[in-house]
Amino acid sequence: MMKQLPLLGATLLTLFSASLHAGSGIASLTLDNDYFINRDDGYTNGLYFTLYDRSGIPAMADDSTAPEHSVLVSPLMWSMPTERQYGSVNALKFGQSMFTPADLTLTEPDPNDIPYSAMLSLTNSYLVLNQDHADVVHSTLGIVGPAALGKESQKLVHQVLGSDDPQGWGSQLHNELVFQVGRGRIWRHWASELDNMDLLTSLKGSVGTIRSAASSSLIVRYGRDLKRSFGSFLLLDSRTTNPVAVSGEWYVYAGLQAEYVFNEIFMDGNTFRDSASVNYDHSFIGLNFGVAYSWGRSSLTFAVNHSDLLQPSKDRYSDETRYGTLTYAWQF
Template identity: 45%
Template sequence: MNIKSLFLKSLLLSTFVSMLFSTSVSYADDQDDKNSKDSQINSWTSVTIDNDIIVGGDGGYTNGLMISWYDVGVSDAVGPGGLVSPLAGLVTDSPLRNSVNIYTFGQTMSTPDDIEVEEYIPDDLPYTGLLYFSNTYLVVADDFADDVSLTLGVIGPASLAKETQIAVHDITGSDDPKGWGNQSSNEIVFQLKRGRTFRNWVSENDTFDFLSRAELGIGTIDTSLAASATMRWGTSLENSFGSVPLQSSRVTNPLAFKESWYFYMEVGANYRGYSVFLDGNTFADSNSVDYNNFTYGASIGFAYSWSNWSLTVAVADRDLGNDAFDTFETDYYKYGTVTLAWRG
């Protein structure tokens, strides 16, 4: 266990406990008011598939599958779910346009570039799988949106990442991954995340807008600080700007109830202090890789909502400078993603 892991262990556990207890009272004071409101609530379900094959790779962040269930309400009709209810005091108490609660069950994994090597590959990405459950609460005001989330999961053989990748590669005819014997040990992991998105500018006819976002994550899954800017072109953008933050959580466009569409381009920067996919286990010795803390990247995508359906397609490269790692080159931060959502 290295010094970074020891420091992170004490910092994260103390932060986790203090945030839970410091916000519980403020939420309890508001809960009765929320439950007394009788506003319309819409329920949605979405399925997201991430894969690096979409952008021509097969290493790094190699695969992700997420299923989400979420309730969307007018004003503050929807309250936070059980996991994030103690953290509800972290979001704004301003008058709201919408409130959204999301539960997500997912699995993600990363591997070295050469997955046909059975032995451990020094100075390359370790084999890591993550099986997780998260709860996100999003509130949308007139010109900004707040979100808070808590994710709990497990890494190691219990994540079933090895079995998933082998099954997927059998179906697609891809190379057989042989190095999963070197993966991280079983360990319970978590992350707290808090973000705010501003709608800084909108055109007169609501066909263009500009959004900015800041986000802080703390946990044994990932500890990082991120900032981004997004430009969109489309229809009914006012109805959907609050859901843009959810794209990084693999939830599509739940606030665009009417038929609408938009293209978007995002650029952003990230300072990462810790990542389970790069640093390995926090509480045990495991394989890891040295990396540069600062990266910058971009993504482009298209979202379309019609009737009771919504579709988002995007490609992302979170390391445009290709300098996240000094000892090797990888497409770890490059992937494609498709999300299909339906109401009801």
């Protein structure tokens, strides 16, 4: 089963990508890692490959040929707006996430620290852009536990880098099929006359065994041609990145996020079996900031996420879920 999962994910992405409109496709590779902020614990690594199909963007034209969505988000499409649309994006992401405790040399990890865990997942996000707001639905299916290959991935990377060999993967979460669905909206409240500054707010919610949470964000940006890319901020939580930045624009941004987490499998442990877990503060206020730059048919995005502002450094969850993320995207 473990050897078949990566092949299954690649096969699903191949099937979904067959529906891409000619010339409208974008692909991206995203690396999340706490090494970007000089750490090696908590959310320690994530590697994702994403395919995007878009229409109406970036020209902000009437969207008459919207890309098809997959069966993953079909049950959620009733909640999407039916008024005139100026663009839409269908994003399909396959990847691996890993969480580890602070001390990787312990065979029996600290029971008060974040447990070892990994997840292989497939996410479909569907975004609809309008004149001054955008909406998104997303759905994720995945598996946590040894079948997610976290032990093998981290040991290989640490061997290449010459880092400490992680010893505690024997205590990781058990194999479990997991899911999550979500809905969000972002508003563009203000923009400068030259379209080089704007102010965004968002509301998002998700439910599932992976994570259930509600959040709100305030985002300030400075850059070029910002109107074409504001909706893509709804994709950040699903580890997909800016699907419209391959059009000559650039920007820097800072965002303030307030969030309440109801459940988080990487902290609470397995849903239906006893496993390692850790107590954490379910409320969170954090600062995210980053930069996106595009040239030709490519773009590069770097961001630092979940820099908590209020919780004390001893809080495991808020302190150890900080990470940097680097994405390269290209149009084909």
